[in-house]
Amino acid sequence: MWESFLEGVQLSLRWDTFGMMSLGLFLGMFVGALPGFTTLMAVAILLPISFFVDPLVGIPFLLGVYKGGIFGGSIPAILVSMPGTGAAVATTFDGPELTKQNKGKKALEMAHYSSVIGDTVSDVVTILFIGPIALLALKFGPPELAAVIFLSLIVITITTGGDFAKGLIMMFVGIFFAMIGQDPIGALSRFTFDIFPIRAGIPLLPMLIGVFALPEMMLAVERKAKSIVAEKIDLEKSEKLTFAEFRRCFRTILRSTGIGTSIGMIPGVGQVVAAFMGYAAAKNASSHPETFGNGELEGIAGAEAANNAVNGPTLVPLLTLGIPGDNLTAILLGAFIAQGLRPGPTLFEEQSAMVYAILVAMVLANFLFLIIGYFTIPLFVKAVSIRQSVLLPLTVVFAFAGSYVFRSNTFDLIVLVFFGLFGYIAKKLRFDVTPMVMAFILGPILEYSFGQTISLADGSLLNFVFVDRPITRIILLATPVITGFLLWRSFRHKQKSKA
Amino acid sequence: MIIRKFIQSLFAIGVGLLMIVGSAFAEYPEKPITLVLPLGAGGSHDLNARVFTSIIPEYLGNAVIVKLMPGASGQTGTAAVANAKPDGYTLLFTHNYFDQLQQHVTKLPYDTTRDFKTVARINYGVASIVVRADKPWKTLDEMVDYGKQNPGKLVFGHSGQWGAIFVPAAQFLTESGVKAKFVPYKGGGPAMKALLAGDSDFTMAFTSVIKAQGSKLRVLASGGNSRVFPDIPTLKELGFKSDIGRMYRLVMAPRGVPEDRMKTLYAAFEKLNGNKTYKRMMGRLDENTDLMLGPEYEMQRPTQSDEFKVMVKAITGN
Amino acid sequence: MQQKNFKKIFSSDVIFALFFITFSIVLLLIIPYQVEKPLSFMGGAGAALDPDLFPRVVGFFLLGTSIWYLVRSLFQTGTKLELDLDIKGGFNILVTLVIFLAYALLMDPIGFIESSAVTLAILMSFMGNRNFLITGGVSLGIPFGIYYLFTRQLLVSLPESYLSSVLDKVLALAY
Numbered sequence: 001m002w003e004s005f006l007e008g009v010q011l012s013l014r015w016d017t018f019g020m021m022s023l024g025l026f027l028g029m030f031v032g033a034l035p036g037f038t039t040l041m042a043v044a045i046l047l048p049i050s051f052f053v054d055p056l057v058g059i060p061f062l063l064g065v066y067k068g069g070i071f072g073g074s075i076p077a078i079l080v081s082m083p084g085t086g087a088a089v090a091t092t093f094d095g096p097e098l099t100k101q102n103k104g105k106k107a108l109e110m111a112h113y114s115s116v117i118g119d120t121v122s123d124v125v126t127i128l129f130i131g132p133i134a135l136l137a138l139k140f141g142p143p144e145l146a147a148v149i150f151l152s153l154i155v156i157t158i159t160t161g162g163d164f165a166k167g168l169i170m171m172f173v174g175i176f177f178a179m180i181g182q183d184p185i186g187a188l189s190r191f192t193f194d195i196f197p198i199r200a201g202i203p204l205l206p207m208l209i210g211v212f213a214l215p216e217m218m219l220a221v222e223r224k225a226k227s228i229v230a231e232k233i234d235l236e237k238s239e240k241l242t243f244a245e246f247r248r249c250f251r252t253i254l255r256s257t258g259i260g261t262s263i264g265m266i267p268g269v270g271q272v273v274a275a276f277m278g279y280a281a282a283k284n285a286s287s288h289p290e291t292f293g294n295g296e297l298e299g300i301a302g303a304e305a306a307n308n309a310v311n312g313p314t315l316v317p318l319l320t321l322g323i324p325g326d327n328l329t330a331i332l333l334g335a336f337i338a339q340g341l342r343p344g345p346t347l348f349e350e351q352s353a354m355v356y357a358i359l360v361a362m363v364l365a366n367f368l369f370l371i372i373g374y375f376t377i378p379l380f381v382k383a384v385s386i387r388q389s390v391l392l393p394l395t396v397v398f399a400f401a402g403s404y405v406f407r408s409n410t411f412d413l414i415v416l417v418f419f420g421l422f423g424y425i426a427k428k429l430r431f432d433v434t435p436m437v438m439a440f441i442l443g444p445i446l447e448y449s450f451g452q453t454i455s456l457a458d459g460s461l462l463n464f465v466f467v468d469r470p471i472t473r474i475i476l477l478a479t480p481v482i483t484g485f486l487l488w489r490s491f492r493h494k495q496k497s498k499a
Numbered sequence: 500m501i502i503r504k505f506i507q508s509l510f511a512i513g514v515g516l517l518m519i520v521g522s523a524f525a526e527y528p529e530k531p532i533t534l535v536l537p538l539g540a541g542g543s544h545d546l547n548a549r550v551f552t553s554i555i556p557e558y559l560g561n562a563v564i565v566k567l568m569p570g571a572s573g574q575t576g577t578a579a580v581a582n583a584k585p586d587g588y589t590l591l592f593t594h595n596y597f598d599q600l601q602q603h604v605t606k607l608p609y610d611t612t613r614d615f616k617t618v619a620r621i622n623y624g625v626a627s628i629v630v631r632a633d634k635p636w637k638t639l640d641e642m643v644d645y646g647k648q649n650p651g652k653l654v655f656g657h658s659g660q661w662g663a664i665f666v667p668a669a670q671f672l673t674e675s676g677v678k679a680k681f682v683p684y685k686g687g688g689p690a691m692k693a694l695l696a697g698d699s700d701f702t703m704a705f706t707s708v709i710k711a712q713g714s715k716l717r718v719l720a721s722g723g724n725s726r727v728f729p730d731i732p733t734l735k736e737l738g739f740k741s742d743i744g745r746m747y748r749l750v751m752a753p754r755g756v757p758e759d760r761m762k763t764l765y766a767a768f769e770k771l772n773g774n775k776t777y778k779r780m781m782g783r784l785d786e787n788t789d790l791m792l793g794p795e796y797e798m799q800r801p802t803q804s805d806e807f808k809v810m811v812k813a814i815t816g817n
Numbered sequence: 818m819q820q821k822n823f824k825k826i827f828s829s830d831v832i833f834a835l836f837f838i839t840f841s842i843v844l845l846l847i848i849p850y851q852v853e854k855p856l857s858f859m860g861g862a863g864a865a866l867d868p869d870l871f872p873r874v875v876g877f878f879l880l881g882t883s884i885w886y887l888v889r890s891l892f893q894t895g896t897k898l899e900l901d902l903d904i905k906g907g908f909n910i911l912v913t914l915v916i917f918l919a920y921a922l923l924m925d926p927i928g929f930i931e932s933s934a935v936t937l938a939i940l941m942s943f944m945g946n947r948n949f950l951i952t953g954g955v956s957l958g959i960p961f962g963i964y965y966l967f968t969r970q971l972l973v974s975l976p977e978s979y980l981s982s983v984l985d986k987v988l989a990l991a992y
Binding site for chain 3: 530533564566
């Protein structure tokens with residue numbers, strides 16, 4: 001193993017590899033920053049370029065796009081409260097608030113450094129423990145996934161700010177929205193009222209953009225439509241991140257990296273949950289949780305380190321089993337195959353140097369990412385340092401264009417406006433929309449994996465879950481303990497702040 | 500994107516020269532053609548489309564843009580093309596199960612036979628029945644016997660109801676009279692993972708997926724008319740009657756596209772099939788390039804529909 | 818005095834609790850009509866998990882939580898949540914919503930570039946931009962830019978129109 005690792009290092013040290021990887025990072029960051037373009041789309045669009053170059057140039061190029069794209073999605077989340085992907089939702093809790101306080105640059109830099117650290121550590125862990133991670137991925141079937149998702153939903157609802165009852169209501173509403181359309185298992189229609197566009201269900205991106213970006217705009221307009229003109233947040237003059245601030249967040253970054261890496265090992269969970277769990281853990285560990293949601297740099301660090309830390313381990317099932325864990329690695333699989341490489345046990349045995357070269361390239365990509373981000377962040381900052389009365393209308397046009405390109409459908413624009421209004425009302429009434437969005441994303445996964453579990457269990461669900469599946473048993477037994485602990489903490493905190 | 504731009508501009512110069520030579524007649528296609536995929540990113544259709552749309556512009560003189568419109572088990576994208584203007588600028592990249600089977604299991608907002616005309620069947624994927632290598636069954640007969648003796652015990656993991664793995668297995672199970680337990684997975688990858696983890700007993704998979712797993716799998720039988728693996732019999736050889744396990748990848752146009760435009764498209768696909776890069780890339784994907792042009796494929800559609808109807812009836816009892 | 822009492826009971830919390838209670842009851846009532854039944858399958862049930870199980874669970878839990886929320890809001894002491902929206906603010910929101918809706922409905926029929934230009938111009942003027950050079954420049958230039966970037970470089974589609982065909986011709990000339 002050690003020999004093929006060294007061989008892999010040698011293979012990956014090539015100028016053209018570095019060049020294309022940098023290009024990939026750069027393009028990924030820009031495409032990811034455009035509303036409506038997910039990392040997935042960025043990789044799919046740029047995939048054909050990799051067909052015509054050497055595997056050790058083409059694959060690292062796509063990996064660059066992947067990494068850059070995930071960070072890119074956080075840029076509009078911080079600057080204009082528009083999450084590019086589900087993974088950036090947790091970044092909108094503190095990012096836009098920091099921008100309002102003229103600390104947008106700090107927030108972006110924090111996001112950048114946490115992403116790089118999270119990514120690097122998780123890549124190294126992946127290289128060291130590739131075997132055990134592959135084994136775990138194989139052992140993680142539908143019942144385990146269902147248990148993890150169930151636990152995540154509970155944690156999310158308890159940790160989001162505000163009222164527990166309101167959080168629960170929003171969570172159920174989110175699951176309801178996700179049920180509109182077709183049921184995940186049999187594709188049978190639910191709550192469609194025989195209207196055709198509804199059959200495909202509510203699209204995620206227009207909902208995200210609607211619920212997070214449009215209300216900001218509406219609140220600004222409501223307050224002072226006519227006097228907005230001169231207002232301008234001059235981020236260019238805002239301060240840079242200080243070392244003291246970075247040090248303060250370092251524990252959070254490490255914690256979130258751990259969380260993200262562990263979640264990345266579980267196939268089917270992904271960045272969205274990781275970012276949120278990283279955020280929730282940072283808030284829970286903090287001695288001042290009330291600053292979270294009001295512009296807390298630690299919140300950015302917690303979410304961003306976690307969602308990038310997912311990247312490394314998600315590649316493991318693809319490289320070792322030949323089975324992509326999500327849509328994104330499925331596209332990478334295509335790139336491998338088009339190069340004449342067939343990921344799977346055979347590739348790993350016969351060409352392990354090549355596999356290591358790709359993994360090493362992933363680590364190196366992070367260093368390039370550190371440099372490229374340093375030069376691109378000021379560009380983004382500059383782009384939004386214009387008058388509010390120009391920036392806000394532009395945000396609206398990007399929101400609409402971004403919602404449209406996803407499926408090219410007018411219905412999606414109506415969904416966008418509906419959720420804009422929904423988000424506005426929720427904000428006015430102090431309902432936190434986060435449990436709704438998370439339940440919307442996780443609800444179908446829960447229903448699907450629960451349905452699979454029932455199919456597998458063949459009538460004796462409890463016996464199957466608690467006796468045949470030890471991992472599920474552990475997660476299910478831990479659930480009430482974690483729930484109790486979180487409820488107790490939030491209750492105690494409320495008592496404290498009252499006193 | 501720099502490379503793409505470079506290719507694009509080379510391309511544009513070429514097209515420009517052609518236009519000067521060929522005078523001012525604006526010939527179809529004079530702008531990019533949109534190819535709608537009613538499926539998600541990263542599946543085999545996506546890959547096939549990425550390959551052929553990167554080469555076919557050579558013969559069409561204009562770009563082909565891939566547009567992914569997943570949702571409602573393919574109905575969203577299909578409906579969009581059914582309602583598009585039949586001018587040859589919007590095409591659909593689909594497969595025979597969406598085309599002829601879906602109408603028998605759910606109510607569709609369009610009629611595929613009435614609304615679409617085939618441009619070409621670019622190739623087909625062949626699914627094979629696989630089990631994990633440590634299972635006791637060496638041949639398909641042994642597995643069928645086990646299934647008959649233990650009704651409902653054999654676990655079959657598939658990639659989604661009425662999909663490309665579900666349908667052939669359902670055909671095979673109905674014909675052999677085995678009652679199996681169907682467990683759905685989100686796509687072929689997860690279904691394969693379940694097989695490797697031992698959660699399911701057998702599944703069906705396409706050739707490239709099977710080859711990647713090497714010695715971890717045992718193939719019991721393949722679909723199609725000729726052997727995919729030299730030592731593994733096809734279901735046809737084993738005496739199964741229906742056309743099992745072939746997923747045809749189809750490029751279709753809304754009905755009503757002018758005949759001369761259709762001819763341009765036929766010609767482009769025919770020339771594409773002679774392209775060496777195309778053949779090499781498809782070979783890497785482990786896909787064949789068994790092209791069948793629209794007019795010929797059209798004749799198969801009614802037969803397919805009848806076969807699927809009988810099968811659905813046998814399975815669901817409706 | 819009486820009015821104050823009324824306001825005390827019907828705070829927005831109570832109104833929304835009642836709304837969610839009604840919503841969940843309606844949800845539970847329409848499930849039999851709005852959830853398709855699975856086809857039977859090889860003589861057995863079509864799916865191990867009935868597609869109406871999750872809707873029912875969600876309906877019941879939503880009802881339960883809303884009742885808890887209602888009871889709590891009724892007996893809550895201290896400050897109550899108010900909507901805090903004055904007439905002028907309400908008017909601004911209404912105008913914005915109408916603009917959004919019009920934009921959503923018109924983008925496909927009149928084209929991306931045209932609808933975006935109009936929306937930008939209206940929104941910028943509504944927010945008090947009086948420099949018509951900036952307003953005009955931004956509202957024409959940006960939509961063209963986005964259209965070019967999205968459709969030509971990123972290969973996704975936006976609604977076409979007269980102006981986009983002009984752009985196509987200009988680009989064709991430029992090559």
